[in-house]
Amino acid sequence: MDRDIFDVVDKLFRQRLQLPELDPDRRLVDYGLDSVRSVDLIVEMEDRFDVSISDEQAGSMVTLRDVVATVTAALTVSVGQGHPEK
Amino acid sequence: MSLQLTVPEGVAPGAHFQWRPVRPPRGRDEQSAAGRAAVAAALAESGSTDLVVPREPDGRPRFPPGFAGAIAHTDRVAVAVVVPGAEAVGVDIEDAVISPRVARFVLRDRERAALLRPAGAYSARDLFAAKEAAFKALCSLGGGGGLGGPDQFLFWWIELDQTDATLVASYRGVSVPVWVRSEPRLSLAVAIRR
Secondary structure (H helix, E strand, O other), X not given: OOHHHHHHHHHXXXXXXXXXXXXXXXXXXXXXXXXXXXXXXXXXXXXXXXXXXXXXXXHHOOEHHHHHHHHHHHHHHHHHHHOXXX | OOOOOXXXXXXXXXXXXXXXXXXXXXXXXXXXXXXXXXXXXXXXXXXXXXXXXXXXXXXXEOOOOOEEEEEEEOOOEEEEEEEEOOOEEEEEEEOOOOOXXXXXXXXXXXXXXXXXXXXXXEOXXXXXXXXXXXXXXXXXXXXXXXXXXXXXXXXXXXXXXXXXXXXXXXXXXXXXXXXXXXXOOEEEEEEEEO
């Protein structure tokens, strides 16, 4: 798990959920994450990391660890798309 | 903000609505307690002797057989709807501000053009609630929700169309009418599958 991405995502989710800490392996819905905040966080992460999160990726993000993995994968794809000659 | 909304016009008379306030400090426990109280009251009003709604492993409420229902809450109020004999019910109440960016994410171009004010009759919050309510009613088709559930389908994949005065939500050929009641700070949406 990328520590820098984790720190940003963790802080963002803690702020939105108004919680001092989050277990990265606990289901986010167990923290009270509702649909409005879910979508809001998805678009916030897209903007903050300049990535595109697919519906499939959004649906597979159950825990904070999943979110970090998804953002990391999306960043990898984004970098790859930005340098097609490589 | 009023504690509860008037039930949307056109909802079947067999639908039983109950509202309960969320007590301070209005955390998750208090919201769940208000939801349970609303459900018990709605089930009792519907004639059910079973007033407890346990949760499925995925978190969905399991209503007594023959008493389809749904629960929703904000951090201030909970609502439960029970419709005896219905196949499935969905309800949502929203008091959140839906940003234009979130509206673009959740609503298709066609939905924004035809249904959103001023061309249409609805706010982004109304339509968000409508998709959420329809999602709950269509969950038996297999659904997740996004950011927190299995990935069979996501609530924003549901399509909304206007038929006469009623919204119709559909997913993969299955349709459900959705009634919406809107007030300045709160939207209520109800979807009932017969």
